[in-house]
Every structure is written in C-alpha cells, then in structure tokens.
Amino acid sequence: MLTLNVIKENPGEVIRRLAIKHFDGEALINKVIELDKQRRAAQAELDGKLAELKTLATQTGQLMKAGKKEEADVIKNKTAEIKESNKILEETMKSAENEITNILLGIPNLPCSMVPEGRTAEDNLIEKEGGKIPELPEDALPHWELAKKYDLIDFELGVKITGAGFPVYKGKGARLQRALISFFLDNAREAGYLEIQPPYVVNAASGYGTGQLPDKEGQMYHCNEDDLYLIPTAEVPVTNLYRDVIFNENDLPVKNTAYSACFRREAGSYGKDVRGLNRLHQFDKVEIVRIERPENSYNALKEMIDYVQTLVEKLELPWHILRLCGGDMSFTSAITFDFEVYSAAQKRWLEVSSVSNFESYQANRLKCRYKGSDKKTQLCHTLNGSALALPRIVAALLENNQTPEGIRIPKALVPYTGFDIIN
Incomplete structure (x- = not known):
C-alpha cells in the first residue's frame, strides 16, 4: 500500500508512474489528498476543542470552590455541547481514515524507474x-x-x-x-x-x-x-x-x-x-x-x-x-x-x-x-x-x-x- 507521505509529496509523479502500469490514478489520488485535508482539519479542530475543555474544566472547579454553582452549571452545559461536537469530529476523522485506507488498498504499487513502458x-x-x-x-x-x-x-x-x-x-x-x-x-x-x-x-x-x-x-x-x-x-x-x-x-x-x-x-x-x-x-x-x-x-x-x-x-x-x-x-x-x-x-x-x-x-x-x-x-x-x-x-x-x-x-x-x- 502506498504511504500518504509519498502521495502528498509529489502527487503528479505518483499519477505518472501509475500510468506506466496503465492505471489511471488521478481521480483516486486527488480524492485521497482531499480526504486527508478533511481529516487533518477535523483533527486540528478537535485538538482545539480538547484544549478548550481542559480550560473549562479548570474554570468549573474554581467556580465550584467559590460557591458559584449557577455560573459553574453554565460552563458545564457548554462543556457538554463541546463533547457532543467532538463526537462528530471524531466520526468525521474515522470515516475519512477508513475511506483513505479503502482507496489505497485499490491502488497498485508504483513501478520503479527501471520498468519499461509497455502493455503486454x-x-x-x-x-x-x-x-x-x-x-x-x-x-x-x-x-x-x-x-x-x-x-x-x-x-x-x-x-x-x-x-x-x-x-x-x-x-x-x-x-x-x-x-x-x-x-x-x-x-x-x-x-x-x-x-x-x-x-x-x-x-x-x-x-x-x-x-x-x-x-x-x-x-x-x-x-x-x-x-x-x-x-x-x-x-x-x-x-x-x-x-x-x-x-x-x-x-x-x-x-x-x-x-x-x-x-x-x-x-x-x-x-x-x-x-x-x-x-x-x-x-x-x-x-x-x-x-x-x-x-x-x-x-x-x-x-x-x-x-x-x-x-x-x-x-x-x-x-x-x-x-x-x-x-x-x-x-x-x-x-x-x-x-x-x-x-x-x-x-x-x-x-x-x-x-x-x-x-x-x-x-x-x-x-x-x-x-x-x-x-x-x-x-x-x-x-x-x-x-x-x-x-x-x-x-x-x-x-x-x-x-x-x-x-x-x-x-x-x-x-x-x-x-x-x-x-
């Protein structure tokens, strides 16, 4: 299976070399790159929300210690909303990763430079x-x-x-x-x-x-x-x-x-x-x-x-x-x-x-x-x-x-x- 790094470093070269095997990989390679962008965007957003949850957890603890239960409950509700959105982000990432893997399983290996052109x-x-x-x-x-x-x-x-x-x-x-x-x-x-x-x-x-x-x-x-x-x-x-x-x-x-x-x-x-x-x-x-x-x-x-x-x-x-x-x-x-x-x-x-x-x-x-x-x-x-x-x-x-x-x-x-x- 091709690695993502090989594909992302030079997608045009990957497509050209696949063509030596008479495999049209342009659409699939572009799809992999797009899915990887979606996955990384979801990961970045998830990382930000996880960091926010840590901050909110600290704030909740401080408010509870100060006896400000109502303010703490507001933050708890916000925390619950973020956790729900995180589930969607995790599912987006998992779906993208699975689709990338399924596509890569169907893409052949790249021929090395010594492989001659030819069909039969x-x-x-x-x-x-x-x-x-x-x-x-x-x-x-x-x-x-x-x-x-x-x-x-x-x-x-x-x-x-x-x-x-x-x-x-x-x-x-x-x-x-x-x-x-x-x-x-x-x-x-x-x-x-x-x-x-x-x-x-x-x-x-x-x-x-x-x-x-x-x-x-x-x-x-x-x-x-x-x-x-x-x-x-x-x-x-x-x-x-x-x-x-x-x-x-x-x-x-x-x-x-x-x-x-x-x-x-x-x-x-x-x-x-x-x-x-x-x-x-x-x-x-x-x-x-x-x-x-x-x-x-x-x-x-x-x-x-x-x-x-x-x-x-x-x-x-x-x-x-x-x-x-x-x-x-x-x-x-x-x-x-x-x-x-x-x-x-x-x-x-x-x-x-x-x-x-x-x-x-x-x-x-x-x-x-x-x-x-x-x-x-x-x-x-x-x-x-x-x-x-x-x-x-x-x-x-x-x-x-x-x-x-x-x-x-x-x-x-x-x-x-x-x-x-x-x-």
Whole structure:
C-alpha cells in the first residue's frame, strides 16, 4: 500500500508512474489528498476543542470552590455541547481514515524507474539468456503424451477425483516431483535461506498483508465457513510471519525459503496454452522471501536473480530472463524479472519463476518495520521469487531430455531421484 507521505509529496509523479502500469490514478489520488485535508482539519479542530475543555474544566472547579454553582452549571452545559461536537469530529476523522485506507488498498504499487513502458508480454525486455535449445526429431512428444507413455502423470484420474488442473503423479513422476522439491530446498539452504514449513491456508489479514486481497480475491480458493483462503504461493504465509514486527537494524536481512502446494483458481484460463502441466489449479513450488533495509533491496534483488539462474543452469535447461513492462507487472510489484525455460516439443517459452522487489508496498500493509541506528522506525522492503515452480520445469525436463532409450535425468538431479533415466 502506498504511504500518504509519498502521495502528498509529489502527487503528479505518483499519477505518472501509475500510468506506466496503465492505471489511471488521478481521480483516486486527488480524492485521497482531499480526504486527508478533511481529516487533518477535523483533527486540528478537535485538538482545539480538547484544549478548550481542559480550560473549562479548570474554570468549573474554581467556580465550584467559590460557591458559584449557577455560573459553574453554565460552563458545564457548554462543556457538554463541546463533547457532543467532538463526537462528530471524531466520526468525521474515522470515516475519512477508513475511506483513505479503502482507496489505497485499490491502488497498485508504483513501478520503479527501471520498468519499461509497455502493455503486454510482447513488450517485455530480454535481459539475459543461456543454455542450448535441444534439437528434437519431428516426432518428439509433448510432456502430456510422455507422461502417459511412461505412466508418470495421470491427468484424467485427477479430473475423476477433483477436476481439471489437479493431476495425479505416479511412480517415477512422483519421485521426480519429490526430487525437485528437495533439490530446490537444499540449494536454497546452501545459499543462506532458512527453511520454513508454513500453513497452506491463511486468514484474510494475511491476504491483505501481501496484496492478494482485495486485488486477487476471485483467483483464490475461499473456505467460506471459516473465512480462510488456500494459499496461491508460500509468499503469503512466509511474508506474513513478519506482520506487525519491528526488527532491530542488525536483524536484517531475513532470508527464508519454503516449499508448499499452491492453489489458484485461474479463472478464465483455457485453450492450448493450458494443456498438461502448463497451467494448473494445484501445483508445487519452492519460494524464497527476503526482508531487507531499503538501501540494500536492489542488491538483494540481483542476488536472487543470480541464484535462480544457477538453478536453471544446474537443470541444464535453456533459459532467458525478462524484465517485465509496466502493463505485464503484478499489482504489488515495483519491478519483476521472469525466468522462462524453453519447451522443445511445444516450441515455446514457459515461465518458471518471477523474482520481484515490492519495496515498501507490502511492508506498509504488513506494518513490517525496523529501527535504525538513529532509533527511528522505518518500513522494510520485501522481495520474493519462485525458486522454482515445478510444473513447467517438469514439462521442459521431460520434453527436452527425451531420447529413443527414454527420458534422461539431469546429472544434478540424479542423487535426488535415485535413477538417471525414465524408461
């Protein structure tokens, strides 16, 4: 959530930067400023009346001591009138504050200066690339056919017991899933991330804290009776560990990693691009989360990008990194870099990771702060990244490594799978 200070200091700049995300914020920003003026005017009037009440209370006491009860009663009546008017002022302030908060919850984060202009994924910039795209024969199979051929994943059985987008992993397919999760967690731990095992359901406050609510409410599975949400990513529970926390400066950075199942309704998704593992309602992912001092957050972002690069390189996958344009960024992000790997049988790039800096946007919602050496309390910066999401990694691994003898397992994964080929 944007802070009032940021908005009031330069509303024109805030409106301009929101436009990079193709969000027309002029009316809302002006409304926030007007409401804040109303709130501050009511506060100033209330402060004056409270001071007047103190004076009247002193006068009342003096008159009563002097036996001037009638004069004291006049002042008491005036005091009662002021107290009634104060209730109206307090209600005005509370109403303005609530309206400001509701408006701010609906305004996205400001993109940083490095975010390029653009409306769609076609306008994203390729930052870096590596790996070699394999040359497969014309009869190469897409991963959903390979999964059926080698009895690795049963999509139809998932439909039977739950619905589309909930696959059942079997045999070496299940072992490959487990191997990737362990591989990603071990690498994260070696890189200095503390492993967390979070809940898979969160309350509404957690959803608001990281920005999934109210923006993504329709994309989350909701347990109505208990008012709980299935998590779309481990980012939500892990980042919310630090809601209402004030760190000492020396406690930062905080580096966490977590495996979780992820649940997304993906409403409106259909067509050829959602076949097989390309888009699921339930999938596995390992997440990395960092809480940083503002001056270090962009160094941390680079470290996270470099770290995710090591993972796709160890898996021997062709990859590139995209710097997302304003129109393709998430509601909460200040800047995002996507990793995509090439799926040789589908002949297309598949997103497997987003690494984002949210600057103070989430921290302001979370009230996640730290005290510096000057003892002043400041908002932290939060960052997260997929490291990595499994479905499209599995898709690319199966397709790119198919041979006449079977599906080859990358060398780095063999100690985790216990086998070097699927046949």
